[in-house]
Amino acid sequence: MTAREDVLARIRTALGDRQSPPGQADPAPGQADPAPGRYRTSSGLSAGDLLSLLTDRLSDYGAAVRSCTPAGLAATVEAALAERGARRAVVPPGLDLPGIDLSGPDLPGAGLPGIEYTTDDGLTARELDTFDAVITTAALAIAETGTIVLDGTPGQGRRALSLIPDYHLCILRDSQVVGLVTEALPLLGARRPLTWISGPSATSDIELSRVQGVHGPRTLEVILVAAGG
Amino acid sequence: MNAREAAGGSTFLGLPTSPRGVGHLRGDEPFPVAARRALADAQLRRNLGRATTTIRAKRARVVAELPDWEELREAGSAIKAQTMANLDGYLTQLEAEFTARGGTVHWARDAVEANQIVTGLVRDTGATEVVKVKSILTDEIGLNDALAAAGIDAVETDLAELIVQLGHDRPSHILVPAIHKNRAEIRDIFLREMAGVDPGLTDEPAALAEAARLFLRRKFLSATVGISGANFAVAETGTLCVVESEGNGRMCLTLPRTLITVMGIEKVVPAWADLGVFLQLLPRSSTGERMNPYTSMWTGVTPGDGPQDVHLVLLDNGRTAALADPAGRAALHCIRCSACLNVCPVYERTGGHAYGSVYPGPIGAILSPMLTGIEDNASLPYASTLCGACYEVCPVKIDIPSILVHLRARHVEEARHAARAPDPEAAVMAAAAWTMSSPARYAAAQAGGRIGRLFVRHGTIRRLPPPLSRWTRARDAPVPPAQTFRQWWRREHQDPR
Numbered sequence: 001m002t003a004r005e006d007v008l009a010r011i012r013t014a015l016g017d018r019q020s021p022p023g024q025a026d027p028a029p030g031q032a033d034p035a036p037g038r039y040r041t042s043s044g045l046s047a048g049d050l051l052s053l054l055t056d057r058l059s060d061y062g063a064a065v066r067s068c069t070p071a072g073l074a075a076t077v078e079a080a081l082a083e084r085g086a087r088r089a090v091v092p093p094g095l096d097l098p099g100i101d102l103s104g105p106d107l108p109g110a111g112l113p114g115i116e117y118t119t120d121d122g123l124t125a126r127e128l129d130t131f132d133a134v135i136t137t138a139a140l141a142i143a144e145t146g147t148i149v150l151d152g153t154p155g156q157g158r159r160a161l162s163l164i165p166d167y168h169l170c171i172l173r174d175s176q177v178v179g180l181v182t183e184a185l186p187l188l189g190a191r192r193p194l195t196w197i198s199g200p201s202a203t204s205d206i207e208l209s210r211v212q213g214v215h216g217p218r219t220l221e222v223i224l225v226a227a228g229g
Numbered sequence: 230m231n232a233r234e235a236a237g238g239s240t241f242l243g244l245p246t247s248p249r250g251v252g253h254l255r256g257d258e259p260f261p262v263a264a265r266r267a268l269a270d271a272q273l274r275r276n277l278g279r280a281t282t283t284i285r286a287k288r289a290r291v292v293a294e295l296p297d298w299e300e301l302r303e304a305g306s307a308i309k310a311q312t313m314a315n316l317d318g319y320l321t322q323l324e325a326e327f328t329a330r331g332g333t334v335h336w337a338r339d340a341v342e343a344n345q346i347v348t349g350l351v352r353d354t355g356a357t358e359v360v361k362v363k364s365i366l367t368d369e370i371g372l373n374d375a376l377a378a379a380g381i382d383a384v385e386t387d388l389a390e391l392i393v394q395l396g397h398d399r400p401s402h403i404l405v406p407a408i409h410k411n412r413a414e415i416r417d418i419f420l421r422e423m424a425g426v427d428p429g430l431t432d433e434p435a436a437l438a439e440a441a442r443l444f445l446r447r448k449f450l451s452a453t454v455g456i457s458g459a460n461f462a463v464a465e466t467g468t469l470c471v472v473e474s475e476g477n478g479r480m481c482l483t484l485p486r487t488l489i490t491v492m493g494i495e496k497v498v499p500a501w502a503d504l505g506v507f508l509q510l511l512p513r514s515s516t517g518e519r520m521n522p523y524t525s526m527w528t529g530v531t532p533g534d535g536p537q538d539v540h541l542v543l544l545d546n547g548r549t550a551a552l553a554d555p556a557g558r559a560a561l562h563c564i565r566c567s568a569c570l571n572v573c574p575v576y577e578r579t580g581g582h583a584y585g586s587v588y589p590g591p592i593g594a595i596l597s598p599m600l601t602g603i604e605d606n607a608s609l610p611y612a613s614t615l616c617g618a619c620y621e622v623c624p625v626k627i628d629i630p631s632i633l634v635h636l637r638a639r640h641v642e643e644a645r646h647a648a649r650a651p652d653p654e655a656a657v658m659a660a661a662a663w664t665m666s667s668p669a670r671y672a673a674a675q676a677g678g679r680i681g682r683l684f685v686r687h688g689t690i691r692r693l694p695p696p697l698s699r700w701t702r703a704r705d706a707p708v709p710p711a712q713t714f715r716q717w718w719r720r721e722h723q724d725p726r
Contacts, residue, residue, distance in 0.1 A: 004336040007545045011317045013242050014553035018314055039300040057519065125450045125484050145520035158534035159483040163476065182505035190466035190501045193531045196524035201476035204516060205389035205405055206412055206434040208283045214438050216476025216523060
């Protein structure tokens with residue numbers, strides 16, 4: 001008997017008291033949520049309230065937040081990078097940043113003088129470790145928990161990209177903000193690799209006192225781009 | 230079925246428990262002996278008292294923010310019960326989905342088999358060093374020892390696990406394995422054991438975290454094999470989920486070419502939407518945060534993103550033996566948040582080491598004996614005052630006090646079957662379970678209890694006759710009232726005014 005057969009047989013023995021016979025007792029998962037609708041599945045907040053809640057929760061966990069219009073995005077990005085002293089930024093393929101030339105490392109000064117952009121084309125981990133900043137978009141944000149979620153689609157990059165540089169600048173459109181964790185899951189593709197980010201990396205392992213900044217980016221900044229325009 | 234019948238041996242069904250001689254589910258000495266030594270350590274008690282007080286307040290604050298906390302607990306409990314009732318179906322579905330997306334699934338009956346599988350997989354890559362995400366399960370099975378025996382160095386990357394590993398110590402808490410160490414002790418460990426550390430290192434938590442960052446950065450960037458546990462695995466989609474704070478998890482799950490995840494079979498959840506419940510319950514109960522900084526989810530292999538050789542090891546190691554006990558199987562619902570440790574008056578004073586198992590505290594007192602067989606952890610079901618605080622905070626509503634009493638009764642029954650005399654407290658607990666399951670017996674016993682008034686001196690009971698003298702040796706027993714509540718009720722309500 002293989003280990004697989006053995007473990008499954010043990011489970012069936014252990015569940016000898018269950019009502020339906022094994023094999024017929026399996027409801028189709030996903031259609032059998034045993035307690036649907038009892039907990040909240042909608043925050044009921046207005047768009048404005050969602051934004052202020054998200055801003056509050058991001059700030060509470062040490063993420064910086066700034067807002068801008070679509071027309072002001074390029075200037076806002078460059079101002080954020082300059083304030084952190086970031087000179088070399090890496091971006092994922094497919095990032096759309098009108099007003100900034102991201103075409104390659106050979107064109108420094110395309111944006112503000114002194115900031116150099118490189119598009120990730122399969123850089124090694126050590127190469128990623130040489131950048132000051134990474135700029136990405138996100139799939140959505142959850143206001144109640146102050147969470148942004150990246151799913152690796154164009155503009156967000158592979159998982160290592162948003163992990164290794166020490167400063168993560170994330171661009172989010174207002175319309176991407178939902179209220180609750182339960183609202184976010186149906187919108188996310190389960191089969192994409194997902195990274196949920198709530199503030200900068202942190203640890204509470206020493207006397208349970210929170211230290212911000214361990215292995216992941218020590219600085220997280222979110223730019224909220226207003227709808228329209 | 231009452232506890233007595235459940236304990237009659239019909240629940241074991243011959244299912245094997247976790248094997249002896251491997252892993253860390255059993256202590257070297259019984260709880261009372263280990264606890265007595267821990268209680269004498271004033272530094273340990275200060276560290277624990279401070280830490281558990283902090284985390285209790287944080288948890289209470291964020292739980293109070295959610296208007297539907299009780300509904301989420303109900304849902305978490307119901308989802309877990311449904312999972313256990315159909316565990317075979319969900320596991321085969323998980324296997325099919327994970328495999329369809331390029332992953333490889335392995336099954337392990339016990340710790341020995343799981344260690345062999347993982348060691349073999351690492352050997353196949355040629356790696357001599359692996360980076361590990363914090364995983365209690367791999368500690369349960371003693372994976373690091375098995376890898377070391379094969380010449381493979383396992384580097385713990387969670388800060389607390391690193392402190393424990395460098396200190397040649399054992400974890401003492403589910404969430405914060407180094408909770409028993411304060412900052413000065415941690416600094417000393419780093420100065421002594423961490424290669425290349427700055428000799429001027431201070432004991433500021435930020436400085437200590439920075440030292441760990443520098444030390445581990447090199448390991449992450451060159452790692453070829455990562456090993457993790459899993460907080461959840463979704464049967465419907467084949468998705469694995471790991472929650473963490475530091476980013477060490479993301480490093481291990483993303484940078485190596487090969488990723489091996491070892492998971493207890495009870496960690497599967499049926500549906501994608503179920504994560505919406507557990508990702509609210511777990512961080513608020515565990516670290517007292519609205520959400521932990523990082524949660525990673527992956528489904529098999531994603532071309533061009535992360536590990537391209539992905540394995541999942543599904544482990545039994547006594548879990549089916551626990552599942553076979555209808556009155557105790559809810560222990561398998563645990564999502565390892567550690568809230569029950571932080572509120573437990575026993576844990577707060579003894580710390581985690583006294584429990585002897587990687588699962589300490591109230592949940593450990595029921596889970597460890599069920600995984601090993603009660604005989605091998607016989608003192609743990611008694612390591613509780615049955616105050617009920619653990620049940621109050623449990624995010625999936627595991628009735629830990631009732632299972633503790635049930636396991637005490639099972640222990641007595643098993644000892645009787647083995648023709649060995651159980652200790653007097655065990656016998657009393659079995660008798661209590663029998664008595665309290667019948668209103669008539671309970672009333673009669675209460676009336677009989679008033680005989681205790683014969684032993685009253687100066688308003689309290691200082692000494693009872695053997696075997697009850699063992700109880701009164703350490704504390705006074707309350708004096709039974711002259712009439713029971715039931716007698717008072719009957720008199721008040723039958724006498725018309």
